[in-house]
Amino acid sequence: MERGQVELTNRKIGIIGLGTTGRMLADRALVFKMDVSYYSRTRKEEAEDSGLKYLPLDELLKQSEIISIHLPKSSVVLTEREFNLFGEGKILINTSLGLTFEKSSFLKWMQIPSNFSIFDGDGIGQFKQEFGEYERIISSDVVSGWTMEAKKRLAQKVIENIKNYLNV
Helix, strand or coil, rough: CCCCCCCCCEEEEEECCCHHHHHHHHHHHHHHEEEEEEECCCCCCHHHCCCEEECCCCHHHHHEEEEECHHHCCCCECCCHHHHHCCCCEEEEECCCCCCCCCCHHHHCCCCCCCEEEHHHHHHHHHHHHHCCCEEEECCCCCCCCCHHHHHHHHHHHHHHHHHHHCC
8 A cells, every 4th residue: 555645435445244343344444445355254145245245264365455353252363374475564453342453463463554543442451551652553442333323223123132042
């Protein structure tokens, strides 16, 4: 990716985890005419029908300029190998519940002067102070997945799970 200010149009974004937050980002990225690919444990045909491309994780990392990760707590998808595939001049966004990668591998990747990272409050978690020492790591106390609407969706999902468990 070139240095300096650039537009989102035609940028290649890869989304890891195509749940509610990942899908919302994908929909917005398509509006900006971004080239949107995703990786998920399961393929999402309805997403592909709307213009998203499924790629295996290695290909997603190689082809994307920006990676945005949206995974459950304790999911680790990026190790040193994957960061090497992702390469230089890239942006990593993490709005997952905690780190979704090996911390030491991430910090090694961040030593490359052209790499940047963006975290929300949950994504950076307990590492806010430590990561705050890096000029190219941006974080916000705001949590992307904790809006009023997200809370309602989660509450509804809990009710549905209880009903399913009780066979109601």
